[in-house]
Amino acid sequence: MFVLDSHCDTPTQMMRGLDLGAGSGCGHVDIDKLKRGGVDASFFALYTSAELAPDESTRYTLEMLGKIYDALDTYKDSIALATSPAEALRNKDRGLISIFIGMENGSPIQKSLSLLRMYYRFGVRYMTLTHNGDNEIADAAAEGRRWHGLSPFGREVIEEMNRLGMIVDVAHVSDDTFYDVIKCSKAPVVSTHSCCRALASHPRNMTDDMIRSMADKGGVIQINFYPAFLSDSYQERMPSVSDIADHIDHAVKVGGIDHFGI
């Protein structure tokens, strides 16, 4: 068995001072918790807010990358970078937990395919096209007014991500963007952290048709544990493990067992 978590916001916590090796109890993820949880690999998300100006988002992302690389140096007896499935399996054989790197929000590439390629060279292996704001690439689920899907530049981005082997992540995009990506991408696409809209109406969640379209292309929906995505009544009643299981059961029923994850 190999356990992979496709999205954690730990780099944001590292920017706030989290030391991955200190077992500080702050945030959900550190090396001790990854070990105790039996996690073999985790995608660390380079999240940037849609509020940041373009240059600021590029700089902030570079600093997060720097902090990840610093931690990889400091804790090389426990964790190692992975940029491919083969590397992750090799790390596991050596007793190391793999850190994959994803980028949450395409704003840091601004309007430059060269910047996209630079982040790929730094180890970024998926890019969530947007966060909660429309950007140069595409419209977001939380807005969705600028392009009504992918922008012309966004189409070039998808083509280049396919060529590089960088995974296209549709968590956070608008429904229009989702269907544009399904049409444009030559490779399977994923949602690294979304749930089922049939069970909770949040616009970040995926309809049954979206889950099926993604599965038909060989992609996966990675179920999110965040309360607002699990239940519409999360403010009156804290979601539990059984809510998560309901979303997993639904995703498996709609898309098939090979097309869901966590």
Ligand SMILES: [Zn+2]
């Ligand atoms: Zn997110």
